Amino acid sequence: MSIPIRVAVVEDNKLFREGLQSLLNFSPDFECSGDFDSGAVALATLSTDIPDVILMDIDLPELSGIECTMQLKSAAATANIQVIILTVLEDEYKVLEAILAGASGYLLKSSSPELIMDAIRQVCNGGSPMSPAIARKVFGLMKLGYSLPDNKIRLNKRETEVIEGLVQGLTYKMIGEKYFISVDTVRTYIRNIYEKLQVNSRSEAVVKAIKYRLV
Amino acid sequence: MSIPIRVAVVEDNKLFREGLQSLLNFSPDFECSGDFDSGAVALATLSTDIPDVILMDIDLPELSGIECTMQLKSAAATANIQVIILTVLEDEYKVLEAILAGASGYLLKSSSPELIMDAIRQVCNGGSPMSPAIARKVFGLMKLGYSLPDNKIRLNKRETEVIEGLVQGLTYKMIGEKYFISVDTVRTYIRNIYEKLQVNSRSEAVVKAIKYRLV
DNA sequence: GGAACTATCGCATATATATGCGAATAGGAG
DNA sequence: CTCCTATTCGCATATATATGCGATAGTTCC
Numbered sequence: 001m002s003i004p005i006r007v008a009v010v011e012d013n014k015l016f017r018e019g020l021q022s023l024l025n026f027s028p029d030f031e032c033s034g035d036f037d038s039g040a041v042a043l044a045t046l047s048t049d050i051p052d053v054i055l056m057d058i059d060l061p062e063l064s065g066i067e068c069t070m071q072l073k074s075a076a077a078t079a080n081i082q083v084i085i086l087t088v089l090e091d092e093y094k095v096l097e098a099i100l101a102g103a104s105g106y107l108l109k110s111s112s113p114e115l116i117m118d119a120i121r122q123v124c125n126g127g128s129p130m131s132p133a134i135a136r137k138v139f140g141l142m143k144l145g146y147s148l149p150d151n152k153i154r155l156n157k158r159e160t161e162v163i164e165g166l167v168q169g170l171t172y173k174m175i176g177e178k179y180f181i182s183v184d185t186v187r188t189y190i191r192n193i194y195e196k197l198q199v200n201s202r203s204e205a206v207v208k209a210i211k212y213r214l215v
Numbered sequence: 216m217s218i219p220i221r222v223a224v225v226e227d228n229k230l231f232r233e234g235l236q237s238l239l240n241f242s243p244d245f246e247c248s249g250d251f252d253s254g255a256v257a258l259a260t261l262s263t264d265i266p267d268v269i270l271m272d273i274d275l276p277e278l279s280g281i282e283c284t285m286q287l288k289s290a291a292a293t294a295n296i297q298v299i300i301l302t303v304l305e306d307e308y309k310v311l312e313a314i315l316a317g318a319s320g321y322l323l324k325s326s327s328p329e330l331i332m333d334a335i336r337q338v339c340n341g342g343s344p345m346s347p348a349i350a351r352k353v354f355g356l357m358k359l360g361y362s363l364p365d366n367k368i369r370l371n372k373r374e375t376e377v378i379e380g381l382v383q384g385l386t387y388k389m390i391g392e393k394y395f396i397s398v399d400t401v402r403t404y405i406r407n408i409y410e411k412l413q414v415n416s417r418s419e420a421v422v423k424a425i426k427y428r429l430v
Numbered sequence: 431g432g433a434a435c436t437a438t439c440g441c442a443t444a445t446a447t448a449t450g451c452g453a454a455t456a457g458g459a460g
Numbered sequence: 461c462t463c464c465t466a467t468t469c470g471c472a473t474a475t476a477t478a479t480g481c482g483a484t485a486g487t488t489c490c
Contacts, residue, residue: 070363093428099354100363105347119347127347128354132320132334135343138353139314145360145425148285148315158437169419171476184439191479202477203421204384210360210425213308371466386446400468406449417447439483446477
């Protein structure tokens with residue numbers, strides 16, 4: 001038998017919080033290291049009593065679960081805690097924000113006890129458990145932001161370097177200096193890039209480059 | 216008892232394919248409607264004998280699983296098939312491509328039979344099952360492409376409209392005409408936007424707008 | 431050897447952008 | 461009533477970009 005995983009619960013709903021707590025303490029694999037009904041209290045205590053995993057409600061009053069996650073992940077002492085967000089909704093932008101804030105998992109509150117316990121094990125193993133309904137939203141987000149690469153679009157080495165410069169906001173002059181080619185040569189490559197991307201302005205090229213992941 | 220879910224298998228490894236097949240046929244909930252060892256054969260047959268779900272190996276010889284998925288999803292007859300990608304690797308760009316091609320789920324081949332069967336049920340329920348190890352990669356991708364919105368950056372209505380125009384590649388003149396304001400007014404808004412985004416060129420503004428999801 | 435292709439550079443010019451320095455009107459908060 | 465913000469507009473000017481129409485040198489292919 002190994003050491004139990006220390007799990008903290010941040011949830012303002014008393015009933016749900018206690019449910020999670022007893023779920024954890026019922027299993028020998030886990031140990032509820034603390035339970036909090038607000039993000040502020042959690043932040044204060046968690047910096048000294050550091051758990052392995054946090055089950056974090058997203059809809060906390062005052063300090064939101066996302067804010068709370070962000071602060072935990074940006075403090076050195078608590079940066080390694082694996083945060084699993086629990087939510088009743090499936091808002092894709094909230095998911096994105098949670099991911100950016102540093103959460104490692106995202107589960108619906110309706111998930112079964114087994115799933116929640118599995119999820120805790122998975123974040124400890126470097127995985128990111130996500131309820132399928134949530135994952136569907138994430139898929140939708142990715143489809144919005146990116147497009148499948150077009151086989152007709154194939155930039156060579158120099159063109160790729162130049163468009164990277166464009167995306168970084170460098171002027172033609174700066175791009176030329178960076179790669180030791182003349183401004184006029186940069187212009188030539190940009191012509192080719194515009195031709196390939198079917199655009200005729202720098203900003204359109206930049207948008208397409210990002211969408212098609214050419215940079 | 217309801218009608219079994221019809222599942223096709225596209226997998227070049229005979230052993231694994233037959234394993235999936237018997238897994239499916241063993242359960243009354245599922246029915247293996249066909250099994251294929253190549254994408255081309257699958258494409259040819261699947262357009263007439265249409266399953267509910269496809270378990271698709273990603274590493275097929277010749278026509279890749281992603282190519283195959285793309286073609287299935289772009290043909291009207293087969294567009295509604297839910298494709299679950301099976302893979303041994305966890306390459307994040309492959310995941311992204313699969314998502315863009317129209318896959319609904321993404322599982323490691325090492326997943327347990329129960330997980331695979333659950334996944335089939337989930338895609339039928341509008342979910343996108345994803346192995347946690349894969350989801351972790353997807354999380355990483357999203358972190359690369361986006362940043363948490365900066366609270367200091369808050370564009371008002373007009374500014375938002377203007378930056379949308381910038382991202383769309385419109386000229387100042389076109390933006391002005393679109394919103395019935397003068398070019399000089401557009402300039403004024405752009406000044407404010409640049410100030411707020413801390414940039415001083417159109418392309419930098421466009422990149423930041425995308426990264427911070429201002430558009 | 432010539433055709434085709436790539437990588438490099440030059441010059442001219444018409445637009446587009448970036449920015450400095452204004453200003454007027456209207457509405458909301460204190 | 462005053463301060464602040466949002467919204468609108470104008471003019472001048474220095475750069476930056478977009479694009480047309482070239483050129484030269486080196487490679488590869490046949």
